[in-house]
Amino acid sequence: MAGFLYVLAAAFMWGLIGVFTKYILAEGITALEIAFWRAALAWVMFLIHAAIKRQVKARPKDVPALLGFGFICVTLFYGSYQLAIRDAGMAMAAVLLYTAPAWVAVMSWWVLKETMTLTKTVCVAMTILGVACISLGPKLLSGGTIPLSTFGLAAGLVAGFTYALYYIFGKKFLHKYPTPTIFVYALPTGALLLLPFVDFHPKSAYAWTMLFSLAAVTSYGAFSAYYAGLKQLDATRASVIATFEPVVAAVFAYLLFGEQFSVPGYVGSCLVIAAVFLVVLAGDRPSRAAGEET
Structure with a gap:
C-alpha cells in the first residue's frame, strides 16, 4: 500500500503542472522556457539533496546511461510533446501521451521480463x-473536428514512448542509485539540450516564484515520490496508477479556471479511477522478475 500511496502522490503533483503553467504563461514566458527552468531549478534541488546525502557520485560506466536518460526523458519528451500540441492539438496530444501505459506494458514484458497478466492488460485498456x-469528449460533443497531421501524430507517439521510458529506466537503475543521483545527471543534460531552442524573457518576482514552485512540486517532489513508490511496485502497475494525473488536472481546471467536462469526460474519469482501484485490489507486490531487479 505504501508504494501505491507514493505513486498516487506523484500523480497528484504532476496533475498541478497545468495550473502552474497557465499562471506562468500569463506572465509572457514561453512553453520551452518554462520547460527549461523546470529542469534547471529542479536540478539545483536534487543537487543540494544529493550533496547533503553524499549521493552525487555515479560509476563512470553508468554516466552515459544517466545522460542519455536526460536527453530522452527531458529534452525529447518535453520537445515532442510541445510539437504534438502545436501540430495535432492539445486533445490528440494528451491521448497520444497517455499511450505510455501501453508502451510500459510491452517494454516491461520485453526488457524487465515482467509477466503481462490479464489484470494489467485490462487496466492499460x-x-x-x-x-x-x-x-476528446468535449470536442466530440461540440461537433468539432480533431486536427490530425502526420508529423503531429508522430510527435505525440514519441512523447508517449519517451514518457514511458521514465518507468523502464527507473526499474533498471533504482537498485543502483538513489533518486537524487539519477536526476543530478539527467536534468542538466536535458536542460542544456533545450537551451538552443529557448527565448528568454524578463521575469517578475511572481513569475520566478511560480517557476520555482513548478520545479519544486512537479519535478523534485513528484519524482522523489514516484521513484520511492516504484521501488515497491512493478512498472506496469505504477504507470497505471500515475495515470490518475489527468483526473487531478481536470478537477483543478474546473475549480480554478471554470473548465468543465462533457459526459464522455466524466465517464473517462471514472474509468481511470476504476483502473487505479483495480490495480490496488490486484495487490501491489512486485512481480518475481521485478523483485530480482531491486
Whole structure:
C-alpha cells in the first residue's frame, strides 16, 4: 500500500503542472522556457539533496546511461510533446501521451521480463480509453473536428514512448542509485539540450516564484515520490496508477479556471479511477522478475 500511496502522490503533483503553467504563461514566458527552468531549478534541488546525502557520485560506466536518460526523458519528451500540441492539438496530444501505459506494458514484458497478466492488460485498456474520453469528449460533443497531421501524430507517439521510458529506466537503475543521483545527471543534460531552442524573457518576482514552485512540486517532489513508490511496485502497475494525473488536472481546471467536462469526460474519469482501484485490489507486490531487479 505504501508504494501505491507514493505513486498516487506523484500523480497528484504532476496533475498541478497545468495550473502552474497557465499562471506562468500569463506572465509572457514561453512553453520551452518554462520547460527549461523546470529542469534547471529542479536540478539545483536534487543537487543540494544529493550533496547533503553524499549521493552525487555515479560509476563512470553508468554516466552515459544517466545522460542519455536526460536527453530522452527531458529534452525529447518535453520537445515532442510541445510539437504534438502545436501540430495535432492539445486533445490528440494528451491521448497520444497517455499511450505510455501501453508502451510500459510491452517494454516491461520485453526488457524487465515482467509477466503481462490479464489484470494489467485490462487496466492499460481502461486507462487509455479513459484518457481518450477525457481529452476528446468535449470536442466530440461540440461537433468539432480533431486536427490530425502526420508529423503531429508522430510527435505525440514519441512523447508517449519517451514518457514511458521514465518507468523502464527507473526499474533498471533504482537498485543502483538513489533518486537524487539519477536526476543530478539527467536534468542538466536535458536542460542544456533545450537551451538552443529557448527565448528568454524578463521575469517578475511572481513569475520566478511560480517557476520555482513548478520545479519544486512537479519535478523534485513528484519524482522523489514516484521513484520511492516504484521501488515497491512493478512498472506496469505504477504507470497505471500515475495515470490518475489527468483526473487531478481536470478537477483543478474546473475549480480554478471554470473548465468543465462533457459526459464522455466524466465517464473517462471514472474509468481511470476504476483502473487505479483495480490495480490496488490486484495487490501491489512486485512481480518475481521485478523483485530480482531491486
